[in-house]
Amino acid sequence: MGIKEEYSRAGARLLAHVDNGTTDWAPSVRRVPVDDYLNAERWEAEMEAIFRRQPLLLALGIELPENGSYKTMEIAGRPVLLSRGKDGQVRAFLNVCSHRQAIVMPEARGKASRFTCPYHGWTFNAEGKLIGLADRQKFGEVDTAELGLVALPCTEKAGMIFASLSPDAEFDLDTFLAGFLADMEWLGLENWYYHATNEIRGACWKVVTDGFLEGYHFATAHPETINANTKSNIMTFDFFGPHQRVGFARQNIQEMRGTPEDEMWRSEGVHFSFVRFVFPNVAFSLSRKGGGTWTQIIPGTTSGETVAYQHIIFPKAPQTDAEREECQRVTDFYREVVTTEDFELGFRIQKGLESGAYKDMVFGRNEWGNQHHHASIDGYVVEPEPVRKRA
Structure with missing residues (x-):
């Protein structure tokens, strides 16, 4: 299946979910032990098996x-x-x-x-x-x-x-990306314009990555920002080994109605969008039409710390003062949203985890991306055969 066909099918699924009040579902609810977020030995095992050994x-x-x-x-x-x-x-x-x-x-x-x-x-x-x-x-x-x-x-x-x-x-990059390379090639990143990087401090690396892999929180956490443009809790999930592409319906997705399914790929970045997640720690939130961010989530020196590098990139370099000002406005907007909405909540989650109130983090069927991410981590740290070879 080609990229255009993959995107068209994702767009059609998102439009159907909007009509039916549904979303892509995992087979069941998944529990992840709180200890997986906090335990120092577990964290060191993740650093050794994943961050120090994998691409x-x-x-x-x-x-x-x-x-x-x-x-x-x-x-x-x-x-x-x-x-x-x-x-x-x-x-x-x-x-x-x-x-x-x-x-x-x-x-x-x-x-x-x-x-x-x-x-x-x-x-x-x-x-x-x-x-x-x-x-x-x-x-x-x-x-x-x-x-x-x-x-x-x-x-x-x-x-x-x-x-x-x-x-x-x-490592062999084609093997590691498990079919995801074609998606990234489609973006043509080698020709984009790099504008700036925002450095943002966050909580545990898995708390931070969790936030990129679902849109369940949009209505509550981003009522006037992300949710103003993107519908909450309507998602598609496509997996490539440990990597994934999460689709989101834009608020204007109804305008796509009547478009032949094989032409829906043209609406990517207009009526629906993707977060492309490259395991274990990089999230691309962008489109070929408008640019956006790619974020590196770098674990700190303990299990409760992260430094995120939020890189702002655009398909073309600005040519006028007005375009340069717009690039900077976008840069400031992304920093403000992630710092004051996403990462502030992440610190609260970290405190909650450390309180000992519950033994497990519970991920719903609608949080399939989170489930897949934690299963992939387990595949490198716990299970003898990595998830990436079986997905």
């Missing part, structure tokens, strides 16, 4: 637009440096000097042909090779070929940059 979507290609562009971050205790070399290839490294293990580049993005450690001045090129030792004649004989930055498995495809945080890990 992570670390950047879009448009964030490193030129040779010499770089981006740094820290995930699951591992500092990462992404660099686009002179050959145009993006590489990933542990952002750690081979001399005294200092962090080479601070948490930032920019452009540099070389990276110099701030402690003793050892210098590496954009391909990770050690090219300079300060006062080398006094240091002694060393083989610089063995002292480059530690390389990480890294692949750039469909405008996305994936890497594993473990140098010995191996």
Whole structure:
């Protein structure tokens, strides 16, 4: 089935749900132990089995637009440096000097042909090779070929940059995305315009991801913002291994009535929309028509902390002052909604979980995306055969 057919079927399902007062349903209600959110050993197991071993979507290609562009971050205790070399290839490294293990580049993005450690001045090129030792004649004989930055498995495809945080890990991106790659290719992200990033502090990483995977909360949590444009609790769910695409009906979806089903794909971004979730921690809330956000949900140093990087991107760069002002208005709107509505509620949920009031989190049949996400996490941490191989 092609992307246009998939989108058309999702649009038709959403329109039928609006007519019938229904939504896509999971087979049953699912309970997730509160301890899965709070237990330190469980959290460390998730960091090791998922965040340190599986491919992570670390950047879009448009964030490193030129040779010499770089981006740094820290995930699951591992500092990462992404660099686009002179050959145009993006590489990933542990952002750690081979001399005294200092962090080479601070948490930032920019452009540099070389990276110099701030402690003793050892210098590496954009391909990770050690090219300079300060006062080398006094240091002694060393083989610089063995002292480059530690390389990480890294692949750039469909405008996305994936890497594993473990140098010995191996991954095939097509296999990992389990059929989801075609959906992401459809967006053409390699040609988009990167505008800004909002950094937002949140609760437990699973509390935060839970909020992206259902529209059950729109009417109550976003009565004047999201719910003004998107209907609450009307959703479609399509799964690709541990990844998923969640469809939402816009308030104007009735205008799509009469459109031939095989043409409904044209209404994506107008009469219905998607959240595309790339396991384990990235949510795309955007359309090819209007842009939007892609959000990286980065676990903090404990199970109760998250840093979310909300990247604002658009299909085309603004050409006028009015267009630039509109891009900034959208950026401020997304930050305000997520900070004061979604993440504020997330902190309240975290307090509730920590209170010990209940033993389980209960996900309804209408919260199928949440159910699938937690089952996928279990597949890597608990079950011997990952869910991604069976979905």
